[in-house]
Amino acid sequence: MRRTLLRAASTGSWGDFRHRPVDAAHLRDLCRAPERVDPRGLMIRNAKIAGLLDLSGMDIPFPLRFEACEFAEPPLFDGARLHELALLRCGLPAGLQANGLRVTRDLDLSRSTIAGALQTPASTSKQSAIWLCEAEIGGRLLCVGTRIRPGGIRAIHADRLRVAGAVRLINGFEADGEVRLIGAHIDGALDLSGAQLRRPDGGVALALNDMNLGGSLFLIGDATHRKPVVEGRIDMGAARIAGQMIVRDAELGGTAPLTGPYASSRSGGTAISAPRAAVNGDLSFEGVCRVHGGIDLSLGEFGFVHFTPECVLDAAGGVALDLRNADLRSSVELADGVTVRGTITLDGASVGGNLLLRGVRLSKPGDGPLLSARSTRVLGDVEAQRLHAEGGSVDLRGAEVGNNLDLEAATLFNPERFTLYLHNATINGSVRLDAGFSSDGEVRLSRTTIGGRLDLRGGTFTDRDGHAIEAEGLVSRGGMYLGWARVSPSVNLTGAQTTTLADDPDTWPGEFLIRGFTYERFGPLTAESPPNWDAGPRIAWLARQSSFEAGPYEHAARVFREHGHLAAAEEVLISQRRHARHAATRQAGASPRIRLWALMDRLYSLFGYGYRPGRAGWPLVALLVAVFVLMLVPSGAGTLRATDPRGNVYTPTGRLVTVSPVSPPAPGTLPDRVGDYSTHTPSRPSPDPCGDGQVRCYNAFFYAIDTVVPLVSMGQRATWYPDTHTPSGEFLMWFLNIATLLGWVLSSVLVFSFARLARSV
Template sequence: MPRKEPFSSAWGLGELSSAEHRLCEAFRWGSRVDLRTGNPEKDDPQQGGKWSNARRVRAEVIAALLLSEPEAAPGRVPAVRLTGARVTGALSLAYAEVRFLLSLRECWFEQPICLDEATTRTVDLTGSVIPRLDANDTQLEGHLVLRRCRANSVALTDARIAGQLNFSGATLTNPGGTALNADGLIVGGDMFCDAGFHAEGETCLLDAHITNTLSFNGARLTNPGGTALTADRLIVERSMFCQEGFHAEGEIRLLGARISGDLTLTGARLTNPGGSALNADRLTVGGSMFCQEGFHAEGEIRLLGARITSQLSFIGARLTNPGGSALNADRLTVEGSMFCQEGFHAEGEIRLLDARITGPLSFIGARLTNPGGTALNADRLTVEGSMFCQEGFHAEGEIRLLGARITSQLNFIGARLTNPGRRALSAGRLIVGENMFCRGGFQAVGQIDLLGAKITGQLSFDGARLINPDRTALDCEGVEAGSLRLSAGFTAKGKVDLSGARVGTLHDDPKCWPEDLDLNELVYDDLEPDEPARKRLKWLGQRRKRYRAQPYEQLAAYYRRQGHDEEARRVLLAKYRHYRASRPWYARIFGYLLDGIVGYGYRPGRAALWMLALLAAGSIFFAHHRPEPLKADEHPHYHPVLYTADVLLPIIDLGQEGAFKHQGLAQWVVSAMIVLGWLFATAVVAGVTRVLTRN
C-alpha cells in the first residue's frame, strides 16, 4: 500500500507510488533508482507507454524534489537519479533554479520537458524517449547528456552549457521542421552529435559557440530539399569532425563559420542534387580542411572567400553537380597546400577565380568532367608554389588560367585535355615563375591558348599531340619564355601561332614542323638544333601565303650572330624572292632581272660576271666589225677589247668610243651594250652599297 509522506503533503502531491517513494528516499543519498526488469525487450524505452504503473513516476514529483530544500544524508549530495521509469505529466522547470543533478536514463516521457530560462546543474537523459525538450536560454552549470535519446525536437536557443553537450547516438525526428534548434548556443566543452546521431529535419547552430570540439562523426542529417545543418557564423575553438560515415541529405551551411582547428569531412557523403551540398562561403579554418578518402558530394561545394590556414585536401574525393559548379571556391585562400588528386573526380565546374594557394596545388591523376563547358575556371589564380596537372590528369571541358600566376612550375606532363572545337586550355597572360611542361604524352583536343603568357624558364611541348583541325591548335602569340621546345615527336593538327613571341632558345625538330606555322614577329636568341639555312627556309615557308619580312630578318640575324654570313645572305635573298612572289606579275619583272643580275644585292659577283661575259662577247664582235674612225688622220689605235670596255663602262672614257663610229647592226649592238653597261653598273653599285650598309 502506498504511504503518504510529509514531503508529498507539503507539495500537494498526494500519495506516492512505490517507485516515487523509492525515488524520494534515494534523493537525499544521491542514489540511483533502477526500475528496469532486466529483459531488454521489455525495458526498451520506445515501448515505455506500455510499461506498468509499477514503473510510473509523476513529473511533478521529480520537479518537487529538484526544487526542494532537502536535508542531505551525511557525506552525500542530493540528486535525482532514475532509470527505466514511465514519466507521466509535464516536467517543467522553466525559470527555476535547480541546484541538483538530474539523471533520467532510459525513461519514457509522456509529455515534453521544459527547461526554458532555468538554471540547472548537469542534466542526463541518456537513452530516454521524449516528445520534445525545450531548454531555450537555459544556464547549465554542468553537462547536458542526451546520448541515445529519442525526441521529436530539441530547442537550445541561446542556452549556455558550461560543460559538455552530448547527442551521441541520439535520434531527433521532425521531418520538414527543425529537429535541433541551437541558435546562439554556447558550449563550454565539447559537443558530440556522433556515433549514430540522426536528425530528421533541420539542425540549427546559427551563431553557436563551441569552446572545444564539435563532432558529427558517423551522424546522419536528413532534410531532403532543405537545409540539413544551418551553422552560419558558428565558432568552434578546436576542431569540427564530420567523418566516419557522416551523411547529410540536404544543404550543410557554414557561412562565415570559424573553426580554429581542423574541419574534417573524410569519407563523408553530402547529398543535395541541384543545390548546395556544402555552403561554406567566408568560412575560416585555423587548421586543415579534409574532404578526402571517399568523400562524395552530390551538389555544389561552396567555399567563396573561405580561408584555410593549413592544407585543403580533396584526395580521392568525388564531387557531382553536372551542369553546375562542383566546387565554387572563388577568392579562396589556402595558406598551405591544396590537393585534388589520387582519384579525385569532379562532374561539373571547378571554380578558383582569384583564389590564392601559398603552397602547391595538385590535380595529379584527377578527372574533371564538364563537357562543352568549363572544367576548371581559375582565372587570376595565384599559386605560390607549383601546380601539378599530370600523371593521368584528364579534363573534359575548358581549363581556364587567364591571368593566373604560378610562382614555381606548371606541370601538364602526360595530361589529357578534351574540348573539341573549343579552347582546351585558355591561359592568356599566365605568369609562371619557372617551367611549364606540356610534354611526355600530353594531348589536347581543342585549342591551347597562351596569348601573352610569360614563362620564366622552359615552355615545353616535347612529344605533345595537339588536335584542332582547320583551327588554331597552339596559340603562343606574344608569349615570353626562357626557352620553347617543339620537338621529340611534337605534332599539331591545326595552326601553330608563334607570332610576336619572344624566347631565349627555340628547340625544334624539322620532322615536327606543323603544316600551318605563323612565325611573324617571333624573336629568339638561339635555335636548337643549328640547322643550315636551306632547311630553315622550309620552316619559314610552312603554308605561308602572306609575305612577312620579319621572320627572314630574324633568322638572318641569328646566322650573323653565329658568324654564318653566307647563310644570312641566303635567308635575305629568299626574303626578296618571297616578296617578289607576292607582287603582281608586272611588278615582278624588275625583281627577276635584279635577282638574275646580282641576287638582289646579295650576289654582286653575278654582275661582274655578266660584265665580263659582255666584254668578251663584245670584243669578239667588234674584232670582226671594225668601226670607221671619225677623223681619218686623227684617231687612236683601234683595240676591240678597249673599245668594248669603253662602251660598257659608264662615265669612264678610254678614248675609243668617241673616236670611232659604227653603221647598221654594229650601231644597234653598241646602243644595247651602253644600256646593259649602265644597268649592270647600277646593279653592282646597289649590291655593294647594300653589303656595305648591312656591314
C-alpha cells in the same frame, strides 16, 4: 514509488523503478529541496515519468541523471540552472525544451530517442524536437548514439548555443531533420563521427552559420567503421573554425537550391554551403568521400585544402567546388584519382602555396569551364600533370602564377571550343604542355606573359575549326620549345616575343601566322642536339605562312646576321624578294605596272637581288674576255678605224688608209694614180697604230673595258669604231653595242650589290 525516489535522492545511488511510473511533480518537489538530495545527484533508472516535468527557471545544484526512462510529455528546462543533466537511453516521444538552459557540466543525451515537434517563442514558424536556443553548457554536449525523429523540419534548434567543451554527435547519432547550431559558440571540437543526418526534403541538414568553433570539426567514420552520412545540405556561412575541418569516408548530398541571406547565384544542389567561412587549419576530404552537390567555400579563409585520391565531387552541370575570392593561406590539392563532375572555380582567389591537380578527372561542367581560375593569384606552382578534362576548358584568364604551370601528359578534350584559356595571364615560371600533352580544342595563350619557357615538346594540339594554338601577343622570356608531336590545322603567333626559338621547321602545320613574331636566336630542342642554323629549312618554313608577310623574313635574316651567319641571312632575304614577287603576281587583277615590276624583279633575282655580287661579276668578266679576244684577233681588230682631226683614217695596224681626198683631175687629164685616194705628198705612209700621235693608240684590253664597263671611259671606244662598210664591221658594231648594254646592266648590279653589302657591315 515515492519511498524509492526518496532513497535514491538521499543516498545518491541509482533508483531502479522497473518501468513503473514516477510522478513528475515529485521530481519537481525534490529539485526544489536540494537539502534532501545527496550531492552526488538524483539518479533514476527504468522509470516512466508521468506528467509534465517542468523545471523551468529552477536552480538545481546537483546532477540530474535519467537512464532508460520514458517521458510522456516533453521535459521543460527553459532558463534552468543545472549542475549536470543526463538523459541516457531515454525515450522522449514529445521532445525536449531547454531554451536558455545553464548547465555547469555536461548535457548528455546519449543513446536516447527523441521525437516530437515543439514550437516555442524562439521560433514562431518552425518546430523542433530539441530546443537549446541560447543555452550555456559548461562541459560537453554529448549525443552518442542518439536518435532524433522530429515531427517537424528540425531535429535540434540550438541557435546561439554556448558550449565550453566539445559537442559530440557521434557513434550512430541519427537525426531525421535539421540540426541547427546557427551562431553557436563552441570552445572545443564539433565531432560528427559516424553521424547520420537526413533531411527528407533535401533542405538543410546541418546549419552551422556564424558558428565559432574553438577546436576542430570532424565528419568522419566512427570506431565501428560506420560512415557519416548527410542527406541534405550543410550550411556553414561565415562560420569560424580555429582548428581543422576533416571529412573522411563521408556520403554528403544536397539537392534543394539554397535560399535566404547565405544564398549565392550558383548554390543549387549544394552539399556544403560555406561562403565567408574560415578554417584556421587544414580542410581535408579524405578516404572514400562522395559529395553529391557542390561545395561552396567562396570568400572564405582556409589553410591547406586537400582532397585524397578516392574522393568524388558530383555536381554535374553546376559548380562542384567554389573557392571564388577565397584566401587560401597554403596549397589546394586534389590528389591523383579525384573525380570531379562539374566546375571547380577559384576566380579571384589567392593561393599562398601550390594548386595541385595531378591526375584529377574533370567532366560535365555544363555551359561553363571545368576549371575556372580567372584573376586567381597562386604564389607557387600550378601542377596538373596527367589531368583529364573532358567537355570544358581550363580557364586561367588574367591569373598570376608565381612559378610554373605544368600540364605534362594532361588530356584536354573540348572540340571546337577552348581547352586551355590563358589570355592575359602571367606565369612567372615556365609553362609545360609537353611529354604527351593532348588538346582537342583551342589552346589560347594570347597576351600571356611567361617568365620562363613555353615547352610544347611532344604535345599534340588539334582543333576542328580555328587555330589549334592561339598565341597572339604572347611573351615567353625563357624561350619557346615548339617541338610538338602534331599540331593541326593552324597556329597563330602574331606579335609573339621570345628569346630562343627551338623548333623543327618541318613539323609546323599547313597554316600558321607569324607576323610580328620576334626571337633572338635559334636553339636546340634537346640538350644533346645542336641548334639548327641551316637557312634551307627556315626558308621553307617562312614560305609556308598562311599569307605572305615580309617581316618574318627580315627578322629571321636579322637573327642569322647577328649570330654571324651572313650567307644564311642573305639567302633568307633573297627568298623574301622572290616570294614577294610571287605573292604580288598571284593577286587577281594585278595591274600591268605590277607585272612589269615583277618582270624586272625576276631579272634582278638572277643576280641574287644584290646579295650575290658574283652572279654579276663573273658574267661581267666573261663578257670582258669575249670582247678582249674578239678585239685582239685580226677579224675583229682589222675592221676598226680611227680618224684624226685632219680627217686622216687609221687602222690598228697603222696602215694609212686616207690622208685627204684627191682634187678632181682637170678635164682631159688623168689622176696621179689609179684609185679613189692618194696623198698630198710623194712619200708613202709608214705603219703607225697611233697615227703619228694624232689618235689614241689602240689597246684591245682597254678597248674591252671601255666597251663593257660604261661607268668609266678609257677613250678607246670613242676613238676606234667599226667600219660598217664591211660585213664583219657591221657585225662588230652590233656586238659591241650589245656588249655595252649588258656591261652597263652587270656593272650597275655589281656596284649596287657592293653598296648593299657595305651598308650591311
